[in-house]
Amino acid sequence: MSAYEVNFDGLVGPTHNYGGLSLGNVASQSNGQVASNPREAAKQGLAKMKALMDRGFCQGVIPPQERPDIRALKGLGFSGSDAQVLDSAARTSMPLLVACSSASSMWTANACTVSPSADTRDGRVHFTVANLNSKFHRSIEPPATSALLKAMFPDERYFAHHGALPAVPHFGDEGAANHSRLHAGVGSRGIEFFVFGKSAFDTRYRQPALYPARQTLEASRAVMRLHGLDPRYVVFAQQNPDVVDHGVFHNDVIAVANGEVLFFHEDAYIAPERVLDELAEKLRHVGGTLRPIMVRRSDVCIDDAVQSYLFNSQLLTHADGTMLLVVPEECRQNTAVWRYLQKLAQSGGPIRELLVLDLKQSMRNGGGPACLRLRVELTDVERQAVNSGVLLTPTLHERLLRWVDTHYRDRLVDTDLADPSLLDECRTALDELTGLLGLGCPYPFQQG
Ligand code: SUG
Numbered sequence: 001m002s003a004y005e006v007n008f009d010g011l012v013g014p015t016h017n018y019g020g021l022s023l024g025n026v027a028s029q030s031n032g033q034v035a036s037n038p039r040e041a042a043k044q045g046l047a048k049m050k051a052l053m054d055r056g057f058c059q060g061v062i063p064p065q066e067r068p069d070i071r072a073l074k075g076l077g078f079s080g081s082d083a084q085v086l087d088s089a090a091r092t093s094m095p096l097l098v099a100c101s102s103a104s105s106m107w108t109a110n111a112c113t114v115s116p117s118a119d120t121r122d123g124r125v126h127f128t129v130a131n132l133n134s135k136f137h138r139s140i141e142p143p144a145t146s147a148l149l150k151a152m153f154p155d156e157r158y159f160a161h162h163g164a165l166p167a168v169p170h171f172g173d174e175g176a177a178n179h180s181r182l183h184a185g186v187g188s189r190g191i192e193f194f195v196f197g198k199s200a201f202d203t204r205y206r207q208p209a210l211y212p213a214r215q216t217l218e219a220s221r222a223v224m225r226l227h228g229l230d231p232r233y234v235v236f237a238q239q240n241p242d243v244v245d246h247g248v249f250h251n252d253v254i255a256v257a258n259g260e261v262l263f264f265h266e267d268a269y270i271a272p273e274r275v276l277d278e279l280a281e282k283l284r285h286v287g288g289t290l291r292p293i294m295v296r297r298s299d300v301c302i303d304d305a306v307q308s309y310l311f312n313s314q315l316l317t318h319a320d321g322t323m324l325l326v327v328p329e330e331c332r333q334n335t336a337v338w339r340y341l342q343k344l345a346q347s348g349g350p351i352r353e354l355l356v357l358d359l360k361q362s363m364r365n366g367g368g369p370a371c372l373r374l375r376v377e378l379t380d381v382e383r384q385a386v387n388s389g390v391l392l393t394p395t396l397h398e399r400l401l402r403w404v405d406t407h408y409r410d411r412l413v414d415t416d417l418a419d420p421s422l423l424d425e426c427r428t429a430l431d432e433l434t435g436l437l438g439l440g441c442p443y444p445f446q447q448g
Pocket of ligand 1 (some may be wrong): 019370
């Protein structure tokens with residue numbers, strides 16, 4: 001049975017803005033209050049999707065959520081008509097309005113954790129929605145994410161959906177951003193690699209001193225159990241707390257895996273030798289040979305890795321087995337990173353090609369190529385069961401571009417978020433999008 005990876009990219013929502021909301025995410029913190037350009041952001045995302053579709057990769061799209069989130073604001077005690085809710089939030093609690101307006105669901109690597117059917121006990125693809133409870137503005141995403149995933153992957157014979165873990169710090173879960181997979185071939189059993197920042201209960205794990213570690217060991221273990229994974233094919237590793245303190249708030253800011261390759265920084269993990277040994281040993285049991293590509297700090301220091309988002313790249317396999325690394329423009333602008341990448345592509349290793357993309361709008365919030373996509377490995381049969389409207393085609397791409405041009409503003413600052421017409425624009429846009437994607441999911445994707 002053939003299988004392939006589909007990348008589902010988050011479509012940037014009409015309220016994309018810079019709220020400075022994410023402590024520990026250097027880009028988000030340093031760009032708070034800068035004016036954003038939602039139209040350009042959405043187009044940059046669509047250009048990435050098209051670039052990969054044009055290269056023959058299977059590409060999907062996940063719609064944005066409705067923002068400002070009036071339901072969340074009402075839950076916090078703002079009342080009256082939508083316009084009154086927006087007005088009183090803006091007058092008395094601007095940070096809450098900003099948080100409830102974030103277009104953060106665009107970073108679909110944080111939507112959920114996915115285990116392909118080759119790895120799970122019941123032979124279904126399993127999804128666990130991430131609770132994202134480390135940040136308020138992200139913690140309001142799960143109900144709509146859950147509704148969307150069910151609408152996209154509706155057939156229970158092939159897809160199993162789990163709700164978000166308890167939304168308390170003990171089970172902080174950031175989804176696929178801290179989960180990757182190594183395997184000897186698409187469609188075969190893989191090694192699921194869970195990376196956590198801290199343990200809620202076990203004090204032996206050192207924690208970062210400055211910034212929060214978002215993912216707990218307990219959350220990762222719960223996802224393993226929910227998905228029916230065999231622990232013999234699972235590896236857990238702790239992020240190095242020192243790099244979390246330098247802005248590595250997710251594992252996908254410091255590593256990316258694809259096939260047998262793990263591309264990572266030497267400072268990414270506590271006890272990296274043990275992690276590599278365990279990955280290699282377990283991968284051997286499923287017929288694979290680990291091919292680690294470890295970047296030395298003498299080649300790229302952590303600050304350059306964080307600033308350029310070198311590791312928040314997408315690593316994809318071409319039909320001939322060679323790999324393509326999709327990196328943000330910031331990598332080309334960083335001398336050390338670009339020098340390293342040139343060497344890497346010419347080294348005769350698996351990564352032969354670089355694709356550089358301009359994702360500046362998302363990057364200013366700490367969202368690179370990998371953040372913007374959710375990887376879902378599907379067999380042919382499972383792929384047939386996906387709601388086909390969310391799979392990108394040249395026609396859909398054209399339509400989405402026109403849709404963005406029709407509905408998106410090209411400038412947004414925080415005071416615009418209180419404008420009731422922005423909410424109307426967002427609702428009208430999502431209403432139309434529901435039709436464009438044929439989701440049949442009741443507007444506005446807000447029920448759990
Ligand atoms: O959760 N930024 C996101 C970026 C998520 C990146 N995802 C992955 N690495 N997979 C976050 O910190 C910033 C929003 C603001 O400041 O307006 C924000 O939420």
